[in-house]
Amino acid sequence: MSTSQEPIRVLHVDDSTSFVDLTADYLRRESDRFEMTGAAGPGAGLSELDDDTDCVVSDYEMPGRDGLEFLESVRADYPDLPFVLFTGKGSEEVASEAISAGVTDYMRKQPGSERFELLANRIENAVEAFRAHRHLEQRNRRLETLISNLPGMVYRCRNAPDWPMEYVEGECESLTGYAADTIESGGVAWGSEVIHPDDRDETWATIQEAVDAREHFEVTYRIVTREGAERTVWERGRGVYEDGDVVALEGFITDASGFE
Incomplete structure (x- = not known):
C-alpha cells in the first residue's frame, strides 16, 4: 500500500446496501485513507457522483441498469475516473465486455477477507495512477501556457556542431522565419544554417566551456532568418547529463536586436 496519506474518496454502487456496508468496513480496516460513500443502484450513484470522487466501485447486475450502462453514464462526465467493476456475476464474456467498455479493473466477489484486501x-x-496522470496533464498545461507567453523559443538539441533540434516550442517562426517542425525534422540545421557563419565557432566554444564546467551558459550571437535578414539573439541554457556525459542541451532563445 502507498505511504501517501491523502484521502481516497470511493463511491460504491450496489443494490445490496448490506454488501456496501460490509465492503466499507473491510476497506476502512485496510486503510484509514478510504472515505466511503454508498449508493443503492446506478440512479443513486449518479446523484452521489461529483468532482471529489476518486474512484467508483460498482456491481454488474442491478435493477434498471447494469454496471456497464452505469459506467457509460459515468464516463459521459468523468472520462478518466477510475472505475472498478466488482461483481458476483463472473464470466469471460462479462470480463471481456467490461474491458472493452473501458473499466479500470474487474473483480469477482468471493468469500473471505482476502478479496477485500x-x-x-x-x-x-x-x-x-489517475492522480499522477492528472498532475502531469496540469503541469504540461502550465508549461504550455508559460511557453506561449515567452518572447522567444525554448528548445532541446543534441550537443553537436549542427545542434540538431529535438524539440522546439514557442515563437520560433517569428524569430527565425522557420516553422518549428522544419527545425525539429532537420530540414534546417541550427548550428550550420541559422547561426551566422561568423559567429558559429565562438558560440560553440563558449557553450562547450560552460558544458564542460557543468554550468549554465549565456551567449549572444547573430542568426540569419529564412528571409536572409540578420538578427541578434540571446540564448541561455544548460547541459543535460547522463552517466557523466552531456547528452543534450536545453534552453531559451529570444530576440536581442533591440539591445545591441
Whole structure:
C-alpha cells in the first residue's frame, strides 16, 4: 500500500446496501485513507457522483441498469475516473465486455477477507495512477501556457556542431522565419544554417566551456532568418547529463536586436 496519506474518496454502487456496508468496513480496516460513500443502484450513484470522487466501485447486475450502462453514464462526465467493476456475476464474456467498455479493473466477489484486501490495493493503485496522470496533464498545461507567453523559443538539441533540434516550442517562426517542425525534422540545421557563419565557432566554444564546467551558459550571437535578414539573439541554457556525459542541451532563445 502507498505511504501517501491523502484521502481516497470511493463511491460504491450496489443494490445490496448490506454488501456496501460490509465492503466499507473491510476497506476502512485496510486503510484509514478510504472515505466511503454508498449508493443503492446506478440512479443513486449518479446523484452521489461529483468532482471529489476518486474512484467508483460498482456491481454488474442491478435493477434498471447494469454496471456497464452505469459506467457509460459515468464516463459521459468523468472520462478518466477510475472505475472498478466488482461483481458476483463472473464470466469471460462479462470480463471481456467490461474491458472493452473501458473499466479500470474487474473483480469477482468471493468469500473471505482476502478479496477485500485485493480490492483495496486495486483501488489505491488506480487512484494513484489517475492522480499522477492528472498532475502531469496540469503541469504540461502550465508549461504550455508559460511557453506561449515567452518572447522567444525554448528548445532541446543534441550537443553537436549542427545542434540538431529535438524539440522546439514557442515563437520560433517569428524569430527565425522557420516553422518549428522544419527545425525539429532537420530540414534546417541550427548550428550550420541559422547561426551566422561568423559567429558559429565562438558560440560553440563558449557553450562547450560552460558544458564542460557543468554550468549554465549565456551567449549572444547573430542568426540569419529564412528571409536572409540578420538578427541578434540571446540564448541561455544548460547541459543535460547522463552517466557523466552531456547528452543534450536545453534552453531559451529570444530576440536581442533591440539591445545591441
